[in-house]
Amino acid sequence: MPRTTRILCASTLHGAATLAAAIGSDRFPGEDRRLLLVCNTAATPETTPAVDEMPGFAPLRDHFDGVLSWNEAIRPFHPGAWSPRPDDFPLFERHLRLLWDLGDDRVSLVTESLQANPARAIAQSFPDAPIDVCADGLAGYGPTPGKIDPLVGTRVRRLLHLDLVPGLTPLLLTEFDVPAHALPADAFTKVLSRIGDAVPLPPLPEHAALLLGRRPSAPGSLCAEEDEEDLQVRMVRGAVARGHRSVVLKPHPTAPARHSRAVEAEADRLGVDLTVLDLPVPAEVLFEKARPALVVGCSSTALFTASTFYGLPTARVGTAALVDRLTPHRSSDRIPAVLADAVLPDLEHGAGEDALPADELDGLLTAVGFTMQPQIHRLLRPAAERYLARHLGPRTQRYFPRKRLTSLGLPGGIPKQLAFLPRNAAARRMVRRARALKKAVRG
Numbered sequence: 001m002p003r004t005t006r007i008l009c010a011s012t013l014h015g016a017a018t019l020a021a022a023i024g025s026d027r028f029p030g031e032d033r034r035l036l037l038v039c040n041t042a043a044t045p046e047t048t049p050a051v052d053e054m055p056g057f058a059p060l061r062d063h064f065d066g067v068l069s070w071n072e073a074i075r076p077f078h079p080g081a082w083s084p085r086p087d088d089f090p091l092f093e094r095h096l097r098l099l100w101d102l103g104d105d106r107v108s109l110v111t112e113s114l115q116a117n118p119a120r121a122i123a124q125s126f127p128d129a130p131i132d133v134c135a136d137g138l139a140g141y142g143p144t145p146g147k148i149d150p151l152v153g154t155r156v157r158r159l160l161h162l163d164l165v166p167g168l169t170p171l172l173l174t175e176f177d178v179p180a181h182a183l184p185a186d187a188f189t190k191v192l193s194r195i196g197d198a199v200p201l202p203p204l205p206e207h208a209a210l211l212l213g214r215r216p217s218a219p220g221s222l223c224a225e226e227d228e229e230d231l232q233v234r235m236v237r238g239a240v241a242r243g244h245r246s247v248v249l250k251p252h253p254t255a256p257a258r259h260s261r262a263v264e265a266e267a268d269r270l271g272v273d274l275t276v277l278d279l280p281v282p283a284e285v286l287f288e289k290a291r292p293a294l295v296v297g298c299s300s301t302a303l304f305t306a307s308t309f310y311g312l313p314t315a316r317v318g319t320a321a322l323v324d325r326l327t328p329h330r331s332s333d334r335i336p337a338v339l340a341d342a343v344l345p346d347l348e349h350g351a352g353e354d355a356l357p358a359d360e361l362d363g364l365l366t367a368v369g370f371t372m373q374p375q376i377h378r379l380l381r382p383a384a385e386r387y388l389a390r391h392l393g394p395r396t397q398r399y400f401p402r403k404r405l406t407s408l409g410l411p412g413g414i415p416k417q418l419a420f421l422p423r424n425a426a427a428r429r430m431v432r433r434a435r436a437l438k439k440a441v442r443g
Contacts, residue, residue, distance in 0.1 A: 003032035005102055008064070008110040008134075009122060011039040013054050014282045014301075015112060017195065018136035020063045021188040022110075022160050027181070028132075031108070035100070036064040039118045040071050041080045049280070056281050059194035068100055070118050083121035092125050110134055110160075113172075113332075114153070115146040123152045135161040135172055137301040141365060142335030143171045143373040150176075162188060164304040165339060168361050171369045175376050185309045189288070196285040204290045205246035205273060209239035211263075212283055212297035213251035231318045233266045235296045236274075238317060238347035244294060246273045250283055287312060296347055298322060299336040303344060315347035316340045320398055329404055330372045338368055338399050356395070363387035364396065371404050388412050 006028055010016040016036065022028065042048035051057060052067050061067065070079050073096060084092040097103060107129040111119040114133060123131055133156055139145075140161045153176040161170055163182035170180045214228050232249065239247055249263050260276050267274035277286070283302035286292065287310040295306040295314045299322060306312040319341035326334050342356045342364060356364060363383065370377055370384040388411040392400065397412075406413030 002104045002106050004030065004108065005033045005035060005105040006031040006108045006110065007035050007037050007068070007122075007126075009037045009039055009070070009112060009119060010051055011041045011112060011118070012136075013051055013056060013195075013280070015134070015136045016051050016057065016060050017191045017282060018134055018160075018162065018183070018188065019110065020060045020191045021183050022134060023063045024191065025184050025187040027160060027183070028110070033065050033105070034063070035066045035068055037068045037070055037122070039079050040069075041118065045071055045078070054280050056195035056199045056285070059198050060191070070122065073099060074121075079118040079121075081117065083117050084125060086124075089124055089127060093127070096125060108132075112136075113139070113145070114148050114156070115144055120148075120152070123155070124149075127151070129155070131156045132158045132160060133173060133178070135159060135170065137162075138164060138299070138304065138336035138339055139332045140172045141165065141168060141170045141339065142332060143369040143377055144173055144175060145330060145332045145373075147376060148173075148176075162301075162305070164301065164308055165343065165361065166308065167358060168365060171365065171377070188305075189284070189309055192282060192284040193288055195281065196289050199279065199281050199285065201279070201285070201289055202275075202277070204248055204275060204277070204286070206290075207293040208246035208248045208273075208275070208290070209242070209244040209294040209296060210283070210286060210290070210292035211235040211239065211247060211249045212295065212300045212302055213249065214298050214300065215252045229262045231298060232263045234317050234348065236263055236266045236270065236272070238315070239294065239296060240270050240272055242294065242315075242347070244272070246275075248275045248277055248286070248290070248292065250277050250279075250286065284310070297340075299333065299340040301336065303340060307344070314344050316344040317347045319344075323398055329401070334372060335365070335368065338364070341398070353395070360391060363391065364399070368399055371400060371408060371410070374408055385411055 008019050010019055038051045040048060040050040050069065074082055107126050109123060109126060109129045110132045111122060112134065114120055114123055140159070153173065156173055156176055156178045159170060159173055159178050159180045160183055161180060163185065211232060213232060236247055247267060249260060251260055264274060284305050287306050292312060295303060295312050296317060297303045298316060298318050303314045303316065307314045319337050322337045323334065323341060326337065342361065345355070346353055364387065366380050367384040367387040370380040388400065392412045400412055402413055
C-alpha cells in the first residue's frame, strides 16, 4: 500500500509557526511523512532569506521530516507569478514526484490562500490531492479574494485558522462549504515561545510601547498624507501622549530604511528613548519576552494576537484612512483594516470611540464581505441588507462607501428613484455650476 505524504506550504516564518501549532495540536493525523515546502515570495528572492534560513526556524524544523524549496523546483521563475500551463500539469507532477522522491505516494496538501500563486500552482500540480488551507492572519476572516477553480476549491476539506477574534466565523472558502477549525491559542504561543528561546534579542526597555510597522502598501492604498512613514511618526506621538517614555519600533522586514529614520528624528525631538528592532522574527516573540506596556499598529494581525493570546493592551492608528483609501474595494487588506477599526481602541482619540459590540461583528463581517465579493457570495445579500438596515450609521458608514452601496442596490445607497442622477448629463452640469458658484462666492 502506498505511503501517505503530507506537503505543508509556508511563505513566512509566522505561517510556518502556525503550521507547527497545527501539528502540535494533532490536526494532521495519519500521514507517513510530513514535508515542509518553503516558498520565498519576496520581490527579490535571491537577496532575501527563505523561511528555513531565518533566525528562529531551527525549533520548527523537528516538526517536519524534510524541507523542500518551491523556488528551486521552478527556478528561474518567480513563485508569485509562475504556474504550469494546464496541458503541462501531468508532466509537472511527474517532475515533482521525481525531484522530491514522492514515487507513488498518496499526496495531501496544506496551503495558504488558493486564489494566488504559489499556492494555486502547487494545488494544480497535484490534481488528486486533498487540500487543507491554513490561514495565519486576519485576511482569513474575509471572503475569498478571487474566483477559485472548482476543480481546486471542491478538494478543500478544512480551513485552519488562529482564533484572533473569538466567536467570529471566517468567510474564506465558504462558497465551497469548507468548515473552519480554530487552532488552540496555547499551541501557537508554545511554538512562538520556542522561537523566542532560539533567537537572542538585544536588551529592550521594560514597559515600553511597541510600534508595529506595516508592510509597504500597494499604490493607492494610502494617500500621501497617510503613508507608512507618517503613520509610524503618529504612532510615536500617540504613545508619548499616553505617557510612554520608551518606545520600541519593529519595522516590517520589507520596509525601506527611511521609515525608521523619520521615527528616530521624531523620537529625538520628543525626547523619548527609541529602540529599532530590525530582526525578521514574528512580533509575538516580543510579546512574551519583553511584555510591552502597549502594542500599537494599523491593521496588523499581531495586534490581535497581542490582545487575544497575550492579554496586552493594544491601540490602532490610521485605520479609518486605510479603509477609505483601499483600492480595489475587494482588496484582501480591507477585512483586517475593518476589524482593527471596529474592535481596537484608537490611539489618538483615547476612549472617544467605542468598539462595536461583539454580537454585531458577524453581521458587519457578512455585510462587508458581500460588498467585496457580491458575485461569489450572492447568498449573503439578505444578511447584508438586514445588517445595513439596522446598523448603518455614523460609526459604521466608513466601511460602506455610498457609491458601492448604490451600485449593489443596498440600504444606505442612493434611493432607487434618484439612481438616475449620477448618469444624468443635465444633473452633472448643474452640480458643476453650483460648485463654480460656491468657489466664486468664497473667493
